Amino acid sequence: MDTLGYLGQGFGVALSPYNLVTALCGTLIGTVVGLLPGLGPINGVALLIPIAFALGLPPESALILLAAVYLGCEYGGRISSILLNIPGEASTVMTTLDGYPMARKGLAGVALSLSAWSSFIGAFIATCGMVLFAPLLAKWAIAFGPAEYFVLMVFAIVCLGGMAGDRPLKTFIAALIGLFLSSVGIDANSGVYRFTGDNIHLTDGIQFVVLVLGLFSISEILLLLEKTHHGQEAVKATGRMMFNFKEAAAVFVVNIRCGVLGFIMGVLPGAGATLASAVAYMTEKRIAGAKGTFGQGDMRGLAAPETAIGGAACGALVPMLTLGVPGSGTTAVMIGALSLYNITPGPLLFQQQPDIVWGLIASLFVANVMLVILNIPMIRIFTRILAVPNWALVPVIAIITGIGVYAVHATTFDLFLMIGIGIFGYILRKLDFPLSPVLLGFILGGLMEQNLRRALSISNGALEILWSSPITFGCWVLTAIMLLMPLLRIWRKRSVARRAIADV
Amino acid sequence: MLIQRIFASVLLLACIGLALMAWPYQAAFSYEPVGPRAFPLLMLALMGLALLYMVFRPAPIVHSDDDPKLDRETLTKIGICVLLLLVFAGTFEPLGFIVASILIGVPMARLYGGRWLPSAVIISLMAIGLYLLFDKLMDVPLPLGVLDVLEN
Numbered sequence: 001m002d003t004l005g006y007l008g009q010g011f012g013v014a015l016s017p018y019n020l021v022t023a024l025c026g027t028l029i030g031t032v033v034g035l036l037p038g039l040g041p042i043n044g045v046a047l048l049i050p051i052a053f054a055l056g057l058p059p060e061s062a063l064i065l066l067a068a069v070y071l072g073c074e075y076g077g078r079i080s081s082i083l084l085n086i087p088g089e090a091s092t093v094m095t096t097l098d099g100y101p102m103a104r105k106g107l108a109g110v111a112l113s114l115s116a117w118s119s120f121i122g123a124f125i126a127t128c129g130m131v132l133f134a135p136l137l138a139k140w141a142i143a144f145g146p147a148e149y150f151v152l153m154v155f156a157i158v159c160l161g162g163m164a165g166d167r168p169l170k171t172f173i174a175a176l177i178g179l180f181l182s183s184v185g186i187d188a189n190s191g192v193y194r195f196t197g198d199n200i201h202l203t204d205g206i207q208f209v210v211l212v213l214g215l216f217s218i219s220e221i222l223l224l225l226e227k228t229h230h231g232q233e234a235v236k237a238t239g240r241m242m243f244n245f246k247e248a249a250a251v252f253v254v255n256i257r258c259g260v261l262g263f264i265m266g267v268l269p270g271a272g273a274t275l276a277s278a279v280a281y282m283t284e285k286r287i288a289g290a291k292g293t294f295g296q297g298d299m300r301g302l303a304a305p306e307t308a309i310g311g312a313a314c315g316a317l318v319p320m321l322t323l324g325v326p327g328s329g330t331t332a333v334m335i336g337a338l339s340l341y342n343i344t345p346g347p348l349l350f351q352q353q354p355d356i357v358w359g360l361i362a363s364l365f366v367a368n369v370m371l372v373i374l375n376i377p378m379i380r381i382f383t384r385i386l387a388v389p390n391w392a393l394v395p396v397i398a399i400i401t402g403i404g405v406y407a408v409h410a411t412t413f414d415l416f417l418m419i420g421i422g423i424f425g426y427i428l429r430k431l432d433f434p435l436s437p438v439l440l441g442f443i444l445g446g447l448m449e450q451n452l453r454r455a456l457s458i459s460n461g462a463l464e465i466l467w468s469s470p471i472t473f474g475c476w477v478l479t480a481i482m483l484l485m486p487l488l489r490i491w492r493k494r495s496v497a498r499r500a501i502a503d504v
Numbered sequence: 505m506l507i508q509r510i511f512a513s514v515l516l517l518a519c520i521g522l523a524l525m526a527w528p529y530q531a532a533f534s535y536e537p538v539g540p541r542a543f544p545l546l547m548l549a550l551m552g553l554a555l556l557y558m559v560f561r562p563a564p565i566v567h568s569d570d571d572p573k574l575d576r577e578t579l580t581k582i583g584i585c586v587l588l589l590l591v592f593a594g595t596f597e598p599l600g601f602i603v604a605s606i607l608i609g610v611p612m613a614r615l616y617g618g619r620w621l622p623s624a625v626i627i628s629l630m631a632i633g634l635y636l637l638f639d640k641l642m643d644v645p646l647p648l649g650v651l652d653v654l655e656n
């Protein structure tokens with residue numbers, strides 16, 4: 001019952017007028033950012049970190065702002081995928097499959113509101129799950145020592161590769177690049193300058209915001225140059241804006257199923273919204289069987305991935321809040337934001353700063369409700385934003401990115417560093433490397449090194465401490481399974497191919 | 505394939521170089537068994553192994569259909585764009601935010617297919633608007649540079 005009391009307290013924080021306005025601004029900014037090509041949740045949240053800091057927002061409001069932007073971005077991505085058939089990011093690819101056909105049928109408004117509703121249910125289920133499980137997990141996590149944390153982070157990194165599927169090696173390399181980059185700068189334990197090349201600006205290490213904006217914004221700006229052809233005309237959102245009761249009832253079971261699925265996938269490190277939406281869509285397609293009209297505008301095909309994304313987005317906050325180990329690119333950015341405020345997410349956060357944790361959880365509810373309500377009057381304005389041409393948009397994105405980077409330390413060195421990282425990110429992207437593992441590695445790197453060194457200090461250098469406790473041993477077993485997964489997949493693919501040849 | 509091999513080799517060389525750089529990192533006096541060089545060296549070693557594998561067995565890149573091939577024209581554009589960004593970074597403080605933004609924003613808009621006049625108008629308005637928004641409203645200090653005289 002403690003939990004409910006805390007939740008009530010959290011709503012008290014989230015429903016204070018100041019935080020309500022913050023959440024409203026966040027959802028609006030997020031939606032616009034998610035709509036625009038070249039900006040996604042990761043750079044949206046990253047751009048706001050220095051601004052939230054400059055505005056002097058208290059930590060809980062800043063976190064609420066960032067969470068609202070995150071949810072808003074997910075929603076904005078949905079608008080462009082339904083009306084333009086252009087998925088704003090990887091996780092909304094599945095939304096286009098049935099969302100765009102629905103819009104073509106003249107049901108654009110219904111598709112948008114239904115997707116907002118689905119995502120709301122997904123987020124609702126996940127938030128309930130969070131309320132139930134997060135305190136338990138946090139209590140359990142207190143048993144974690146440095147060795148356990150280190151192994152857990154190894155597991156999280158390996159999970160990324162194991163779950164990402166088709167390119168485990170590249171994911172792994174990307175994560176290692178991030179892990180390595182985190183060690184640049186002065187070493188806190190010994191005072192040794194590492195990889196700074198005697199550059200005074202690197203003493204502090206690479207700034208998180210610089211890395212994120214370089215990797216994601218600059219590389220995207222360069223990528224947009226290749227696509228100078230003008231996008232399709234957006235489908236006009238006319239007619240009925242709101243779904244009716246019958247339609248909501250028809251997808252309700254799908255919503256529940258996919259919400260739970262999304263939450264579970266979100267909690268697992270490395271899986272995240274992309275995988276959740278794909279699995280949800282495939283599962284529902286199989287369940288519907290021949291009766292479904294998936295791919296031609298089936299409402300279930302729209303509801304399934306949207307619910308899963310909503311669930312996964314909130315589920316991803318569970319490992320971030322309880323363990324301090326982010327599971328996705330966006331939550332990694334949020335950890336970066338928290339560390340600016342000198343808040344270390346982890347089990348103790350639940351005891352020491354319940355206002356922040358429960359205020360954040362409650363504001364997720366609030367932001368989700370806002371998104372459903374905003375959808376109806378604002379959709380025409382949002383569709384107009386989609387018509388802004390690239391030539392006006394991209395330079396402005398570049399300039400704002402510059403402001404975001406300059407705001408951190410007010411040195412132009414950071415601007416040059418950002419451009420360098422951006423070019424590197426562009427090359428990585430062209431070579432089909434995923435970028436969010438770099439980010440995750442960068443965030444986890446510092447924690448990983450500290451925990452490793454602390455653990456080995458405890459054991460006085462004996463490596464046994466890394467696998468002697470049951471938790472560490474369990475984590476290693478899981479890690480081994482994750483490492484074997486891609487190998488198994490490759491092996492199975494090969495044997496199928498061989499059988500196909502044998503049959504011919 | 506070839507590009508991937510080249511990329512992996514270059515990165516591999518960088519790894520080796522960085523590892524050599526990290527080798528002498530040692531704490532002058534220390535109370536802990538693990539020094540400052542262990543973790544970066546471990547990461548570099550793992551990365552090196554993965555890259556070595558990639559040099560010999562690069563994975564094919566799956567291109568989606570709407571992904572246009574990189575031609576000379578696009579590459580020049582990307583080069584110009586990078587150059588503009590560098591000019592932006594270089595002139596940000598000496599010329600000030602507004603002038604630097606207009607200076608690189610207008611050619612950049614041209615690069616993305618805008619026409620001269622609308623680009624110039626929109627970018628100039630946006631540069632001034634963003635300056636007022638961030639510097640005056642949101643307390644993010646931005647340099648005024650050559651426009652400093654207008655301030656007082």
